[in-house]
Amino acid sequence: MKLxxxxxxxxxxxxxxxxxxxxxxxxIWIAPAAFVILFIFGYSVITVLxxxxxxxxxxxxFENFSIVITDPIFLTALKHNGLLLLAVPVLITLAxxxxxALFETRRGMRFYRSAVFLPYxxxxxxxxxxxxxxxQLHGALNxxxxxxxxxxxxxxxxxxxxxxxxTMSSVIIWKEVGFGVILMLAHIISLPNxxxxxxxxxxxxxxxxxxxxxxxxxxxxxVFYGVIEAITxxxxxxxxxxxxxxxxxxxxxxxxxxxxxxxxxxxxxxAPELAAAAAVFLFIATLVLMIAFFRIQRRSIAGTFNK
Amino acid sequence: xxxxxxxxxxxxxATFRYLLLTFVAxxxxxxxxxxFAGSFKTQGEFLRSPFGLPLSPSFSGYRAAWxxxxxxxLANSFLIVTGAVIVTEVLAALAAWGFARFPFKGRExxxxxxxxxxxxxPVVLLIPLFQLGVELTLxxxxxxxILIYVGLMLPFSIYMLTNFFxxxxxxxxxxxxxxxxxxxxxxxxxVLPLSGAPLATLAVVNLLWAWNELLLAxxxxxxxxxxxxxxxxxxxxxxxxxxxxxxxxxxxxATLPLVIAYLFGQRFFIAGLTAGSTKGE
Numbered sequence: 001m002k003l004x005x006x007x008x009x010x011x012x013x014x015x016x017x018x019x020x021x022x023x024x025x026x027x028i029w030i031a032p033a034a035f036v037i038l039f040i041f042g043y044s045v046i047t048v049l050x051x052x053x054x055x056x057x058x059x060x061x062f063e064n065f066s067i068v069i070t071d072p073i074f075l076t077a078l079k080h081n082g083l084l085l086l087a088v089p090v091l092i093t094l095a096x097x098x099x100x101a102l103f104e105t106r107r108g109m110r111f112y113r114s115a116v117f118l119p120y121x122x123x124x125x126x127x128x129x130x131x132x133x134x135x136q137l138h139g140a141l142n143x144x145x146x147x148x149x150x151x152x153x154x155x156x157x158x159x160x161x162x163x164x165x166x167t168m169s170s171v172i173i174w175k176e177v178g179f180g181v182i183l184m185l186a187h188i189i190s191l192p193n194x195x196x197x198x199x200x201x202x203x204x205x206x207x208x209x210x211x212x213x214x215x216x217x218x219x220x221x222x223v224f225y226g227v228i229e230a231i232t233x234x235x236x237x238x239x240x241x242x243x244x245x246x247x248x249x250x251x252x253x254x255x256x257x258x259x260x261x262x263x264x265x266x267x268x269x270x271a272p273e274l275a276a277a278a279a280v281f282l283f284i285a286t287l288v289l290m291i292a293f294f295r296i297q298r299r300s301i302a303g304t305f306n307k
Numbered sequence: 308x309x310x311x312x313x314x315x316x317x318x319x320x321a322t323f324r325y326l327l328l329t330f331v332a333x334x335x336x337x338x339x340x341x342x343f344a345g346s347f348k349t350q351g352e353f354l355r356s357p358f359g360l361p362l363s364p365s366f367s368g369y370r371a372a373w374x375x376x377x378x379x380x381l382a383n384s385f386l387i388v389t390g391a392v393i394v395t396e397v398l399a400a401l402a403a404w405g406f407a408r409f410p411f412k413g414r415e416x417x418x419x420x421x422x423x424x425x426x427x428x429p430v431v432l433l434i435p436l437f438q439l440g441v442e443l444t445l446x447x448x449x450x451x452x453i454l455i456y457v458g459l460m461l462p463f464s465i466y467m468l469t470n471f472f473x474x475x476x477x478x479x480x481x482x483x484x485x486x487x488x489x490x491x492x493x494x495x496x497x498v499l500p501l502s503g504a505p506l507a508t509l510a511v512v513n514l515l516w517a518w519n520e521l522l523l524a525x526x527x528x529x530x531x532x533x534x535x536x537x538x539x540x541x542x543x544x545x546x547x548x549x550x551x552x553x554x555x556x557x558x559x560x561a562t563l564p565l566v567i568a569y570l571f572g573q574r575f576f577i578a579g580l581t582a583g584s585t586k587g588e
Contacts, residue, residue: 025409026405029408036398040455123565283431293422
């Protein structure tokens with residue numbers, strides 16, 4: 001990190017002499033990428049904003065918004081995104097426990113790590129199709145439960161509206177936990193050895209050591225992972241829901257989420273204006289998470305310079 | 308006495324740890340096993356024992372999957388992923404060098420905004436880009452999808468490479484500028500050769516994302532011959548819902564390139580995914 005700091009100071013001196021030239025040169029390097037980003041993000045976000053205030057080419061004020069926000073299906077979708085956020089603490093806890101178990105393990109660590117991380121690499125459509133089979137009424141899970149005498153636990157996992165969303169979130173957890181394990185493990189390994197010496201002398205137990213020493217030491221990674229997963233639950237669950245409910249968000253609207261609502265409004269109900277209004281709501285929700293993300297990034301950038 | 312109890316405790320802990328890890332590993336691996344084993348079974352065999360080994364392996368699933376538009380989809384996925392990953396790599400490397408090397412007013416802010424673009428839900432971008440695609444008659448062309456993928460992959464790519472370029476020691480770059488090398492020459496002959504690992508990492512991460520992407524491909528590639536593998540398989544599931552081995556065979560083919568890439572490039576996967584976190588540089 002020291003080298004970086006030395007370098008940016010040196011560059012700073014140069015820039016004070018020739019600031020105009022420096023920024024002009026930077027522009028040349030950045031322009032091609034900036035052009036694509038402005039087109040994909042800038043154009044789209046502005047167009048969606050304008051469209052959300054129009055209908056059939058006419059300006060209609062907030063009408064689209066009031067239609068969408070009073071639509072019980074959209075409210076259900078938002079509620080489901082909110083419920084999916086409950087999976088975030090579960091993910092963090094599981095990832096932390098698995099990461100420290102891996103950290104303490106010497107023999108077979110590489111095998112276990114590869115296995116734990118594999119789900120994160122598999123394509124979501126593939127994952128969703130397989131779990132769709134596993135969770136069938138006569139599927140693999142219920143067969144397994146019956147074979148070990150736990151018949152009463154066998155359920156219609158995806159067909160029962162009361163538990164379908166929970167089933168869906170178990171698939172998301174299954175897939176996403178490996179990412180957290182890898183992040184946390186990388187951080188734990190990089191911790192200096194002395195961190196643990198005091199605890200070892202005190203004879204503190206395994207769980208206690210990690211809960212009171214490792215957890216605070218890697219807190220920023222935990223928060224980072226939490227924010228990433230929160231964003232996933234709000235704006236990246238389309239693939240799971242689309243494949244596992246055959247594009248419907250069913251049974252009923254039991255697994256409807258805001259992304260699917262927007263997709264269906266735009267492409268099945270041919271109401272792009274309403275979809276645009278819903279997209280603006282979703283965008284605002286992610287904007288809030290985005291600001292949280294931004295602040296964490298800034299803090300970590302500042303942190304590396306202050307060390 | 309005291310020492311013995313400590314040893315016992317740590318033995319107990321080790322046993323517990325291995326039990327936990329084994330349980331987690333089995334849970335993580337079982338679905339992949341079900342796909343792969345299932346692809347060699349018959350329908351009846353699959354329904355009777357989804358966990359069992361395919362005792363009399365049948366290839367009819369693969370045969371059925373491979374006809375249809377499957378080879379087309381596979382080719383489309385390859386073309387889109389290759390195109391998007393290469394273009395992203397080039398544009399991101401240029402821009403990251405601009406950010407890392409030339410300080411200008413508002414640089415940190417622009418970089419910060421770019422980082423936060425990573426979390427904009429793609430569904431927000433979907434409607435305007437689709438309407439534009441219709442107007443320009445670019446629906447069901449691979450070009451448009453490649454362009455959109457590049458746009459979506461750029462923010463993270465630039466962020467990651469900027470971090471790396473900043474860490475290149477100044478002394479190395481200075482010696483080049485004393486020699487009178489232009490900044491492009493410095494970039495080409497000094498910076499890029501040093502950047503093999505981060506560029507490979509980035510390629511792997513982007514490849515993974517683009518190969519697995521469903522939503523945009525679903526909307527922008529409607530012509531059956533132009534679909535990607537992921538869209539194709541998703542449709543497979545409903546069309547062949549009474550023929551699970553065919554679905555499993557299709558998914559095995561779609562997954563295999565990834566699993567192979569993962570097994571051989573695990574180092575790059577892990578480096579790439581930790582690069583976004585606060586401590587992973």
